[in-house]
Amino acid sequence: MTAVLAHVHSFGLQSDCRSNIHFVDEGLVFYPCGSGSVLLSLETGEQQVVGGAAQGGITALGLSPNRRLLAVAERNPPDDEGVGTVYMYDVATLKRRKLLALPELGSDSIVAIAFSADGKMCLTQGAGPDWTLVLWNIEKAAKALCTVRTSAPMIGSAHAPPVRQADLCMTDPTLVCVSGDHILRFYRIAEGQLRPLNVNQKMELQDFMAHAWLPDERVALGTSTGDVLMLEGLEYHSTLMRPAGDTSERQAICCMAACGRGFVAGCVAGQLRIYERSDDPQELYRCQKVRMLEASPSGYPALTSIGVSPGEDTLAISTDTNQLYKVNLGSCDVQREDGGAGLFEHMGAPSHGPGPIQQTEGSIGGTRSARINAVDSCIWKPLVATVGADRTFRLWNYQTKVTASSLICLQLRFLRLPSDMPLTCDIALQCDGCLSK
Numbered sequence: 001m002t003a004v005l006a007h008v009h010s011f012g013l014q015s016d017c018r019s020n021i022h023f024v025d026e027g028l029v030f031y032p033c034g035s036g037s038v039l040l041s042l043e044t045g046e047q048q049v050v051g052g053a054a055q056g057g058i059t060a061l062g063l064s065p066n067r068r069l070l071a072v073a074e075r076n077p078p079d080d081e082g083v084g085t086v087y088m089y090d091v092a093t094l095k096r097r098k099l100l101a102l103p104e105l106g107s108d109s110i111v112a113i114a115f116s117a118d119g120k121m122c123l124t125q126g127a128g129p130d131w132t133l134v135l136w137n138i139e140k141a142a143k144a145l146c147t148v149r150t151s152a153p154m155i156g157s158a159h160a161p162p163v164r165q166a167d168l169c170m171t172d173p174t175l176v177c178v179s180g181d182h183i184l185r186f187y188r189i190a191e192g193q194l195r196p197l198n199v200n201q202k203m204e205l206q207d208f209m210a211h212a213w214l215p216d217e218r219v220a221l222g223t224s225t226g227d228v229l230m231l232e233g234l235e236y237h238s239t240l241m242r243p244a245g246d247t248s249e250r251q252a253i254c255c256m257a258a259c260g261r262g263f264v265a266g267c268v269a270g271q272l273r274i275y276e277r278s279d280d281p282q283e284l285y286r287c288q289k290v291r292m293l294e295a296s297p298s299g300y301p302a303l304t305s306i307g308v309s310p311g312e313d314t315l316a317i318s319t320d321t322n323q324l325y326k327v328n329l330g331s332c333d334v335q336r337e338d339g340g341a342g343l344f345e346h347m348g349a350p351s352h353g354p355g356p357i358q359q360t361e362g363s364i365g366g367t368r369s370a371r372i373n374a375v376d377s378c379i380w381k382p383l384v385a386t387v388g389a390d391r392t393f394r395l396w397n398y399q400t401k402v403t404a405s406s407l408i409c410l411q412l413r414f415l416r417l418p419s420d421m422p423l424t425c426d427i428a429l430q431c432d433g434c435l436s437k
Helices: 329-333
Strands: 022-025 028-033 036-041 047-050 058-063 069-074 085-090 096-100 110-115 121-126 132-137 143-149 163-168 175-180 183-190 193-196 208-214 218-223 228-232 235-239 253-259 262-267 271-277 285-292 303-308 314-319 324-328 372-377 383-388 392-401 403-416
Touching: 022 058, 022 303, 022 314, 028 058, 036 058, 069 110, 085 110, 110 163, 121 163, 143 193, 163 208, 175 208, 208 262, 218 253, 218 262, 228 285, 262 285, 262 303, 324 329
Parallel strands: 058 110, 208 253, 253 303
Antiparallel strands: 022 028, 028 036, 036 047, 058 069, 069 085, 085 096, 110 121, 121 132, 132 143, 163 175, 175 183, 183 193, 208 218, 218 228, 228 235, 253 262, 262 271, 271 285, 303 314, 314 324, 372 383, 383 392, 392 403
């Protein structure tokens, strides 16, 4: 009898994927892990693998408004001359339903995926050098309706500034907003075309990191300096007051999401802001609460993506240190001595994060890697040991659940290693679970 290996569980998070965490329902989240994407049950900890391994990596995720279609954008492998591709999967069966690929995209990757409120249209924003926005009709067979370039080189520069987000208004499915580094564009979908709107925005363009559509065709824009700008009727209305005591320009806003009576914003230095409607018509929204994620030895992590549950009472948050957290919005009303750090509950087991910045020949500023440098398993006990580039040793404890091949992480212990220890090392577990030295 031939033994067959099946992929049943993955640990970790691919944090450089855009919009990388979504609630499929109250107890099921969708996120990228390793070279693929998974559905994680928050109740049992079990996973379902979505699609196969992406050879070039996953660059963006999306979820249709009716939560029936999962969208996965895959980068074209470096040794291939193809373009970025979006695969769509049925949530119930996990079978692939649609393929979105445009030969004229002009990029090997997709940086944003967005659905219209009725689920009939889809936007895909290609990366550089062309930065091509594509409007698709996905009601039946996927068909590209039109394209438009959303970024172009500025005077004195050979490269176009990056586009970070493109999506459709949830109350008017014909309105499109595109934002990025000194980029803010609006389009109207008419007769299958993306027609630019000449709007007098009455403000200077900034480095927009994220935006969120709100009711009454309002848009909240988050900047690299930590400001939130409000648009009403597609025109500038006001800049919201910063949270009390926050004067830092390093508190860049990385992600935003509409939620409840307002919206939430995740910032670079572990800050979660919760905005609610204001009774003052000159203000529109006010930051009512600020909660801070606990700092690690290397500093505060950046909150890179936020998913909102269908009941809008729970947030799923990802960080640039490859961690996933769950936050109950009802608990945010309680004043805590820890500044709210205890409100961030890990989803699944904490995973290895990126290591220190490494200088490489020809690179500017260096690079960070979250690779696993060593791994070993135990014969007599359900233990796996790993050492990562973040200089931590982690001991994973798993047990058999449901079937003999289904693994679920029950416990994780980690030990921070000395800073002078080489990033490459070996590790071995004895058969009784003891660590060999």
